[in-house]
Amino acid sequence: MTSDYLVIGSGIAGLTFSVKIAEKFPERKVVIVTKASEDESNTKYAQGGVAIVLNKEEDSFKKHIKDTLIAGDGLCKEDVVKMVVKEGPDRLEELLLWGANFDVNDAGKFDLGKEGGHSEYRIVHHKDITGYEIERALLKRAHQLPNISIMPHHFAIDLVTNHHVKDANAEELTCYGAYILNQKTGDIFTIKSGVTLLASGGIGRVYGHTTNPAIATGDGIAMAYRAKARIKDMEFVQFHPTxxxxxxxxxxxxxxxxxxxxxxxxxxxxxxxxxxxxxxxxxxxxxxxxxxxxxxxxxxxxxxxxxxxxxxxxxxxxxxxxxxxxxxxxxxxxxxxxxxxxxxPASHYLCGGVKVNKKGKTSIKNLFACGECSRTGLHGANRLASNSLLEALVYAHNIFKYHAKRDVVMLNVDIPKWNDEGTTISKEHVLIQHNQKELQALMRDYVGIVRSNQRLKRAIKRIELIYSEVEDLYKQHKITTSLCELRNMINVAHLIIEQSLERTENKGGYFNIDNAKKIKSV
The missing domain is CATH 3.90.700.10 (Succinate dehydrogenase/fumarate reductase flavoprotein, catalytic domain)
Known part of the structure; x- marks a missing residue:
């Protein structure tokens, strides 16, 4: 297949970009690939809401910026924080135009909520299913646009880069699309695309105990990592307290x-x-x-x-x-x-991910990232509650603005077919299940809320063994979703452990007992 824009993921980030670019260019083709049903994403389970400054009498952009910087514990990019916070009201206006509903009080004004880390009431919400409501509105709009194709139950295996194709004009690492698995037929095919957007969500299943849905296995980050994109701040895993x-x-x-x-x-x-x-x-x-x-x-x-x-x-x-x-x-x-x-507490949100600039560009040409799989610099060492949906809306808009002024260049390359010659259908699914449980227990016990250098070093040794076993399975057997997910989770776990060991001071969501600063023990 070919598309002008290939979007991997159908949450708030992927859908917002898709709707905007499809409205702008009705002659261009947008393909959304999602591995479960079209409405299954981390967005769907976001209960709290969207943090937006609306009550200017009591609240202000300055206060929201300050709250975000405090939560990020000195590691936020302040220019990014200012940009995201100030765009909030405009992005909310678009959601309302697309038909999203939010709770209002008896006076007819938004019934603003307040959450941990916020100094004022500024959370716009729809009961306790805000993400579900936003997802509903975006999907409805997407289905009204004939140039958007949504492909549920299709799994993105790997990004196609210079490693796979010979491109005489490529002076830098470039993305040409992705290899896709049709989960119902088992067929693997390519989607060649002028632009590829990773909007693949979070990594919660790496820990097993998580508030994330079962699909949150860090696929986008792992694919980007294998493609040699820059990945940053993976040590900052946010655990939801309750x-x-x-x-x-x-x-x-x-x-x-x-x-x-x-x-x-x-x-x-x-x-x-x-x-x-x-x-x-x-x-x-x-x-x-x-x-x-x-x-x-x-x-x-x-x-x-x-x-x-x-x-x-x-x-x-x-x-x-x-x-x-x-x-x-x-x-x-x-x-x-x-x-x-x-x-x-359970694993909830990843503050790091694929490093992007303000336009959502990764370090790979033609590859963009948005939402939880990306690292924008907004969250720093810890995400302020309800800032994530706002970040996804703002960065989807920024990526749209960047492409709204540009033609799509379909690179003239031949992408080789997926080669699984010599592989067999695995009859040992128990090996995948066992390794997954072992990986999740390892991450909970050694790389959880509180870490130590000794635990992290042991985790590195254990994960190398799991990695070796799973790579053997991957090379010997035909591709399945569960095998790919496990492989992705191992890549993500490796990144979390390695970048945890590199951090020498406690910041935000990262806490190591061997570093100087400790929480007060009563």
Missing amino acids: ALYDAKGESSFLISEAVRGFGAYLRNQNGHRFMPDYDDRAELASRDIVSQCIDNELKKSGDQHVYLDCTHLDVEAFKKHFPNIFNKCKSRHINIETDWIPVV
Whole structure:
């Protein structure tokens, strides 16, 4: 296949760019490849909302910028922060034009929420399913544009670069498209494209216990890494403090940060409200602080989880703001009027990724990245709550603006067919499952919320063994989605460990007990 624009991923980042470029150039072809159903993405599960300065009487761009810089712990790119924050109102206006709905109060104004790390009420939301609502509106608009083709259940295996083709005119590393697996037929084909956009989401499944959906296996980052793109800040994995605890360790249900903003307390097994012991902001401290404090409480007590106490809150108001969370708790026989909610930190968001400039350009020609798979410099060492959807909207717009002024140049190259000669169909799926579980346990135990140099060095040795085993499987057997995902997760895990070892000071979401700064232990 050929396309003018190949977009890998169907979340807020990929869809926003696709809709804009398709509206601008109805004669150009946009192909969106997504490995699950078209609406399955990290965007779909974003509960909190979009951080945007709207109430200029109490809030300001300056305050939002300051909050973002504080959360990023000195590692944000300040010019990027200013750009993203100031574009918020315009990007919200576009969402409204596309039909996205957000909650309003009795006065008819946006019902703004407040989350950890924010100094003012500025979170625009749709109940507790904001991402789902944005995804719905974007998909509806995408389907109205005949030059957008969405290909669900198609898995991007690898980017096509100079390594695969002979291009006499290529003076620099260039992307020509991607190899794609049709998951229903098993066929592998190429999509040659003038522009390729990675909008492939996060890496949560690398840790197993995560708020991310099952598809979040870091595919875009791994593909870019193998293509030799620059990857940065992978050590900054954000753990959400409050995922609903599941004794089997399989829960991915998020108890939104907005619940703490609404007034919920964190308590240990003894009923003690512990956050004021650590931070003056108590439950409204940034996510890295809250996660580290919970981790410290659990290590002291040996308990498996702490509690989120909502029993003092107005239950009718809670149900109105968080109907999805209320119903999920009810399905687990947790009555929030009388029962505390068992919660535990889980991997949630990656602040690093494929390094891009303000136009979304990677270090590879014709390859762009947007959303969670990219590293823009906005988040620094730790993401401020609800800044991620805003970042995706702004960078999708920037990439669109860049291409709106340019013709698409379809490079005259022949891409070789995928060569799987000599491979066989694997009958040992158990090997993939075992290696995946081993990798996830390794990352949780050695490369989690709190790390040490010894654990990281052990992790490097263990992951080299897993990598060697999986590469043998990859070379010997025909491609499957699960095998590719495992290979990608190993690449991502390697990057996280290597870049963790390179960091010599604790910043934001990165905490190593061998570095000088420690959280206060009570």
